[in-house]
Amino acid sequence: xxxxxxxxxxxxxxxxxxxxxxxxxxxxxxxxxxxxxxxxxxxxxxxxxxxxxxxxxxxxxxxxxxxxxxxxxxxxxxxxxxxxxxxxxxxxxxxxxxxxxxxxxxxxxxxxxxxxxxxxxxxxxxxxxxxxxxxxxxxxxxxxxxxxxxxxxxxxxxxxxxxxxxxxxxxxxxxxxxxxxxxxxxxxxxxxxxxxxxxxxxxxxxxxxxxxxxxxxxxxxxxxxxxxxxxxxxxxxxxxxxxxxxxxxx
Amino acid sequence: xxxxxxxxxxxxxxxxxxxxxxxxxxxxxxxxxxxxxxxxxxxxxxxxxxxxxxxxxxxxxxxxxxxxxxxxxxxxxxxxxxxxxxxxxxxxxxxxxxxxxxxxxxxxxxxxxxxxxxxxxxxxxxxxxxxxxxxxxxxxxxxxxxxxxxxxxxxxxxxxxxxxxxxxxxxxxxxxxxxxxxxxxxxxxxxxxxx
Numbered sequence: 029x030x031x032x033x034x035x036x037x038x039x040x041x042x043x044x045x046x047x048x049x050x051x052x053x054x055x056x057x058x059x060x061x062x063x064x065x066x067x068x069x070x071x072x073x074x075x076x077x078x079x080x081x082x083x084x085x086x087x088x089x090x091x092x093x094x095x096x097x098x099x100x101x102x103x104x105x106x107x108x109x110x111x112x113x114x115x116x117x118x119x120x121x122x123x124x125x126x127x128x129x130x131x132x133x134x135x136x137x138x139x140x141x142x143x144x145x146x147x148x149x150x151x152x153x154x155x156x157x158x159x160x161x162x163x164x165x166x167x168x169x170x171x172x173x174x175x176x177x178x179x180x181x182x183x184x185x186x187x188x189x190x191x192x193x194x195x196x197x198x199x200x201x202x203x204x205x206x207x208x209x210x211x212x213x214x215x216x217x218x219x220x221x222x223x224x225x226x227x228x229x230x231x232x233x234x235x236x237x238x239x240x241x242x243x244x245x246x247x248x249x250x251x252x253x254x255x256x257x258x259x260x261x262x263x264x265x266x267x268x269x270x271x272x273x274x275x276x277x278x
Numbered sequence: 279x280x281x282x283x284x285x286x287x288x289x290x291x292x293x294x295x296x297x298x299x300x301x302x303x304x305x306x307x308x309x310x311x312x313x314x315x316x317x318x319x320x321x322x323x324x325x326x327x328x329x330x331x332x333x334x335x336x337x338x339x340x341x342x343x344x345x346x347x348x349x350x351x352x353x354x355x356x357x358x359x360x361x362x363x364x365x366x367x368x369x370x371x372x373x374x375x376x377x378x379x380x381x382x383x384x385x386x387x388x389x390x391x392x393x394x395x396x397x398x399x400x401x402x403x404x405x406x407x408x409x410x411x412x413x414x415x416x417x418x419x420x421x422x423x424x425x426x427x428x429x430x431x432x433x434x435x436x437x438x439x440x441x442x443x444x445x446x447x448x449x450x451x452x453x454x455x456x457x458x459x460x461x462x463x464x465x466x467x468x469x470x471x472x473x
Contacts, residue, residue, distance in 0.1 A: 044304075108289060124307045
């Protein structure tokens with residue numbers, strides 16, 4: 029068997045110069061998309077499928093670090109956060125997960141699926157009015173992912189999904205920005221801005237855009253097709269099937 | 279006059295405690311948590327009095343992070359970038375002491391050096407005092423470079439307190455001369471308008 033090609037991983041900025049350079053044979057796959065677009069459902073389905081395909085999979089999600097998750101929840105419950113402190117808290121949460129979850133899993137050869145990544149901060153910070161260059165600098169310690177899959181949706185399709193789902197919450201409606209006192213108007217306005225930012229990021233950072241207005245199964249099939257193709261290219265991992273990518277088992 | 283102190287905001291107190299107690303902090307998270315603390319105090323405690331024309335006295339400022347976090351291994355440009363929202367102070371004093379003096383002073387006040395202040399997270403030495411010497415030696419070296427780069431006024435802090443105060447008051451007085459003129463002008467200006 030031919031030796032696996034080394035994966036050229038790179039940092040978004042200055043990286044973490046204090047870490048010893050160790051090979052990162054794993055794969056970092058990111059799912060991005062706005063609130064309520066169905067990211068978490070898709071991440072779970074992808075994970076199950078990859079495990080069945082014989083991959084060791086690890087997943088990580090925004091604000092889930094043991095160090096910061098409680099602090100962020102508490103801070104969001106109060107009214108103390110400003111764009112700068114908000115951004116830095118998210119960056120701290122991200123750095124904690126990067127060093128304690130993502131990098132060790134990549135070193136061990138896992139496929140890491142990240143439910144949101146630094147692009148979430150880029151989009152939200154821009155909408156909150158934080159200096160975009162500054163945000164990029166702060167996240168200079170991040171590892172650039174191997175694949176970014178972006179679930180794109182329009183506000184008109186998003187609204188009924190969110191209303192039928194867990195409802196509109198304070199932060200996801202952008203009420204902290206005082207765009208409107210009406211939660212419905214504010215949600216539409218805020219999400220429209222976030223989606224516009226994502227569109228720009230999709231262009232700048234070469235995301236693969238997936239139409240998230242489709243059914244769960246269809247979205248999953250498309251995600252799997254892209255992941256298969258990436259893994260095949262990266263390591264000859266998943267063999268192509270006669271009739272294209274495998275059907276989602278949902 | 280307003281006073282603000284490093285690592286005193288309530289916002290990240292619990293994370294900082296949790297991280298320090300369980301030695302969970304990496305150089306980056308250590309740096310970012312302190313940046314959150316600083317940003318929180320900057321926005322609520324430093325910026326409003328400055329905007330109101332008051333004098334803010336800060337016990338440590340961004341240079342602490344520039345020295346300490348870089349000694350831990352983060353990139354100097356990264357940490358400068360993180361703190362880019364903070365303006366340069368009008369006057370910064372760097373109270374400089376040799377490592378032996380700071381060690382002696384710290385140990386006179388309490389029983390033991392702290393894990394992170396001794397840089398134990400870097401694994402330079404298993405001995406707390408030795409690790410402190412090595413880590414704080416690096417910090418001091420970086421501070422000396424920062425003093426050049428950012429024009430920090432170096433005060434020899436191994437001297438007696440009264441002597442240090444004399445130096446500090448003289449330099450502060452020079453900076454405040456212009457501030458006093460301006461205040462006088464403003465007072466004069468506003469009373470003129472009132473009339």
